[in-house]
Amino acid sequence: MSTRRFDPAGPLRGSLRPPADKSISHRAALIAAMGEGVTPIRGYLDAADTRSTLGAVEAVGARVEGAAPGAIGSELRIHGVGLRGAGPATIDVGNAGTLLRLMPGWLAGQEGESWTLDGDDSIRRRPVDRIAAPLREMGADLRAREDRLPPLEIRGASLHGIAYELPVASAQVKSCVLLAGLLAAGETRVLEPVPSRDHTERMLAAAGAEVGREAAAGLGARAGAGVVSVGPAARLEPGEIVVPADISSAAFFVVAALLVEGSDVVLERVGVNPTRTGLLTILERMGAAIEVEPRGERGGEPIADLRLRSAALRATEVGGAEVPLAIDELPLVALAACFAEGETTIRDAAELRRKESDRIETVTAALRALGAEVEPTPDGMVVAGTGGLRGGAISSHGDHRIAMLGAVAGLASAEGVEVEGMEAAAVSYPGFEADLASLVG
Numbered sequence: 034m035s036t037r038r039f040d041p042a043g044p045l046r047g048s049l050r051p052p053a054d055k056s057i058s059h060r061a062a063l064i065a066a067m068g069e070g071v072t073p074i075r076g077y078l079d080a081a082d083t084r085s086t087l088g089a090v091e092a093v094g095a096r097v098e099g100a101a102p103g104a105i106g107s108e109l110r111i112h113g114v115g116l117r118g119a120g121p122a123t124i125d126v127g128n129a130g131t132l133l134r135l136m137p138g139w140l141a142g143q144e145g146e147s148w149t150l151d152g153d154d155s156i157r158r159r160p161v162d163r164i165a166a167p168l169r170e171m172g173a174d175l176r177a178r179e180d181r182l183p184p185l186e187i188r189g190a191s192l193h194g195i196a197y198e199l200p201v202a203s204a205q206v207k208s209c210v211l212l213a214g215l216l217a218a219g220e221t222r223v224l225e226p227v228p229s230r231d232h233t234e235r236m237l238a239a240a241g242a243e244v245g246r247e248a249a250a251g252l253g254a255r256a257g258a259g260v261v262s263v264g265p266a267a268r269l270e271p272g273e274i275v276v277p278a279d280i281s282s283a284a285f286f287v288v289a290a291l292l293v294e295g296s297d298v299v300l301e302r303v304g305v306n307p308t309r310t311g312l313l314t315i316l317e318r319m320g321a322a323i324e325v326e327p328r329g330e331r332g333g334e335p336i337a338d339l340r341l342r343s344a345a346l347r348a349t350e351v352g353g354a355e356v357p358l359a360i361d362e363l364p365l366v367a368l369a370a371c372f373a374e375g376e377t378t379i380r381d382a383a384e385l386r387r388k389e390s391d392r393i394e395t396v397t398a399a400l401r402a403l404g405a406e407v408e409p410t411p412d413g414m415v416v417a418g419t420g421g422l423r424g425g426a427i428s429s430h431g432d433h434r435i436a437m438l439g440a441v442a443g444l445a446s447a448e449g450v451e452v453e454g455m456e457a458a459a460v461s462y463p464g465f466e467a468d469l470a471s472l473v474g
C-alpha cells in the first residue's frame with residue numbers, strides 16, 4: 034500500500050484536460066461488444082475499472098484492438114459479437130460496480146449460455162439484488178450469494194419486457210434493465226423517480242435502438258420523474274464512439290481551485306451532460322464563480338471548458354433530486370463545506386453507503402481525522418464549516434474517490450494530509466498525482 038503526503042501548496046494555475054469519462058467508457062466498451070462489426074472508440078479511459086470492462090468483453094468473445102487507450106487522440110477498436118453472440122465465461126469485474134450492474138442486463142437474455150461475475154473484496158460487498166429483481170421479473174435466471182451479493186451467476190433465458198419503477202434513482206439499474214430490454218419481447222419501460230445519468234440512453238439511441246423518454250404522468254408522479262422505454266433490437270450499430278473528459282475526475286480540481294487561495298484553473302473539454310453537473314450547481318450556490326464555456330458536443334454529449342477561481346464559500350443544503358446529479362461528488366461537497374461559513378446538510382444520500390466504500394462513514398471519518406466538525410446521519414452528513422482544515426492522516430479504504438479527496442484536502446489544509454492507500458486512485462484516474470502537481474507548478 035502506498036502512503037503519500039500532500040502538503041499545503043498552491044495556488045493552482047494553468048489548464049488541464051482531465052481523463053476520459055469512466056461511466057461513458059464502460060458503456061462504450063459494452064455497447065461496442067453488443068454491436069455488429071468494428072466500433073472505433075476515441076479517447077477510451079485507461080484506468081483499472083475500464084480495463085476490467087475490456088477484459089470482460091474479451092472474455093465473452095469480443096476482440097479489442099488498440100495500443101494506447103486513454104492517450105489523447107488514441108483509438109480502440111472493438112470487434113463486436115452482436116446482441117446474442119456472447120460466449121460463456123467467468124468474468125472478473127475487478128472493482129467496477131458499473132460493469133457488475135450493466136453487463137448482466139446484456140447477458141441475461143441470451144438463451145443456452147451461462148456466466149459468472151465476480152470481483153475484488155469491495156465488489157463482494159456491493160448489492161446485486163437491485164438488478165436481480167427487475168431481471169427476474171423479465172424472466173431471467175440469476176443466482177447470487179445470499180441472494181444479494183457477488184458472485185453472480187447468470188443463465189441466459191427468454192425475456193419479456195416489463196414496466197419497472199426504480200426503488201432508488203440508480204443509473205446502473207436503469208441501464209441494466211434497458212440493455213435487457215433490447216433482447217426482450219415487447220417494450221421495456223423504466224420509471225425513474227428523479228433523473229439520473231442518461232449516457233446509456235444516448236448511446237443506445239445513437240446505435241439505432243428505439244429509446245424514448247417521457248415525463249411520468251398520473252397521480253403521485255414527482256416533478257422530474259420520467260419513463261425511459263426501449264424496444265427489442267435486431268442489431269446495434271454504434272458507429273464511432275467519442276468519450277469526453279470526466280466531470281467526476283475534473284471535480285477534484287474544481288474543488289481544489291476553489292479552496293486554495295489565488296487559484297485560477299481551466300479544465301478543458303469536460304463532459305457537462307446536465308445529469309452529471311450537480312456539483313457545479315451546488316458550488317455556485319455556495320458562492321463559487323464557475324465559468325462554463327460551451328465547446329459543442331462530443332459523441333452526443335455536451336462538453337465545455339470550466340474556469341475556476343478561488344472563492345469564499347457559504348454553507349448549503351443538498352438533497353432530493355440534486356443527489357443523483359452529484360452522487361459521486363458528494364464527498365467533495367462535504368470537503369468544501371468544511372471551508373464554508375455555516376452548517377451544510379447533505380440528505381437523501383443513503384446510496385453513498387453502497388459505493389466503493391460506505392462513503393458516509395469513510396468521508397466523515399476522514400474529515401474528522403483532519404480536524405473537521407462533521408456528523409454522519411443515516412442518509413448523509415452535517416458539516417459545521419470552520420473556514421479551514423487542520424490536516425492529519427487518513428486511509429483511502431481502497432476507495433479511489435476518498436484517496437483523491439485526501440490529496441485535495443492536503444493542499445488546502447494548514448498542516449498537510451497523509452493518505453494511506455493512495456494507489457486506489459488508479460481505479461478511475463492513474464495520472465491524478467502528476468496532473469495535480471502540474472497545476473500546483
Ligand code: S3P
Pocket residue numbers: 055056057131202203204205206208229230360361384
Ligand atoms: C454510475 C452510476 C452511479 C455512480 C457510479 C457510476 C454509472 O451509480 O455512483 O459511480 O456509470 O451508471 P448508481 O447508478 O448505482 O447510483
